[in-house]
Every structure is written in structure tokens, then in C-alpha cells.
Amino acid sequence: MIQIEHIGIAVKDLQAAEDVYTRLLGVAPYKREAVESEGVTTSFFRSGPNKIELLESTRPDGPIARSIAKRGEGIHHIAFAVADIRREMARLKSEGFTLLNEEPKPGADNKLVCFIHPKDANGVLVELCQERPAEP
Numbered sequence: 001m002i003q004i005e006h007i008g009i010a011v012k013d014l015q016a017a018e019d020v021y022t023r024l025l026g027v028a029p030y031k032r033e034a035v036e037s038e039g040v041t042t043s044f045f046r047s048g049p050n051k052i053e054l055l056e057s058t059r060p061d062g063p064i065a066r067s068i069a070k071r072g073e074g075i076h077h078i079a080f081a082v083a084d085i086r087r088e089m090a091r092l093k094s095e096g097f098t099l100l101n102e103e104p105k106p107g108a109d110n111k112l113v114c115f116i117h118p119k120d121a122n123g124v125l126v127e128l129c130q131e132r133p134a135e136p
Contacts, residue, residue: 006051014056079127
């Protein structure tokens with residue numbers, strides 16, 4: 001793993017959360033993006049080298065809506081940048097970690113992603129992120 005890529009925060013109201021984080025960080029979000037496959041709209045902030053991803057569910061049965069119903073708003077996941085997501089997935093699987101998807105899938109911010117079950121990381125949902133290769 002190279003570095004922390006971003007911290008994901010589950011929110012009920014994306015616009016209200018964007019207002020809070022704009023005031024908190026002193027910068028506006030640089031990107032808003034829908035990820036239909038996950039049923040979320042995301043908003044990204046950059047503060048120095050760090051990124052924060054706000055996530056609002058677009059479906060009442062989506063993973064973010066379920067997370068908020070169970071735990072309330074707050075930190076949803078921590079994402080780590082990796083150079084080779086498939087190699088890192090194989091390594092973690094060999095170490096006994098439970099992957100929530102067997103193949104990398106498209107995520108927000110031009111990334112391929114894979115999640116690791118929180119039960120294997122002390123209750124923390126971990127996301128692996130690799131830049132998607134440029135299409136020819």
C-alpha cells in the first residue's frame with residue numbers, strides 16, 4: 001500500500017455536508033460524481049495532500065443508506081492507494097482477509113476499487129484504490 005488515498009464520510013444530505021466541509025477546510029469541493037453501481041453521489045475535497053470523500057446514498061436500500069441507518073453519519077471507510085490492485089487483493093486474500101468483491105470494480109475519481117470486510121480490520125471498512133489505466 002502506497003498511502004492513504006482518502007477518507008470516506010457517509011452523509012444524509014450532500015449539499016449540507018459540502019457546506020460544512022467547505023467552511024471547515026476552507027476550500028470548495030473539486031468534484032461531484034455519481035457512482036450508479038454503488039447507489040451514491042460523491043463529493044471530493046482536497047486539503048493539502050489529503051482527500052475527503054463525502055458519500056450520499058441515492059437509494060434507500062443502498063450501502064450508504066444502510067450504513068447511516070445502522071451507525072449514523074460519520075467515517076464510512078479509509079481508502080489506500082495501491083500500485084497493482086489485483087496483486088494487493090491476492091496478497092490480502094492470502095493473509096486471510098475477506099474481500100467484498102472478487103474483481104476490482106469501477107469507483108469514483110477514476111479508480112478501480114476493492115473493499116475489505118470490516119470484521120477483518122478491527123471494524124474499519126478498508127478500500128483499495130488504483131488509478132484506472134488510460135483507455136487506448
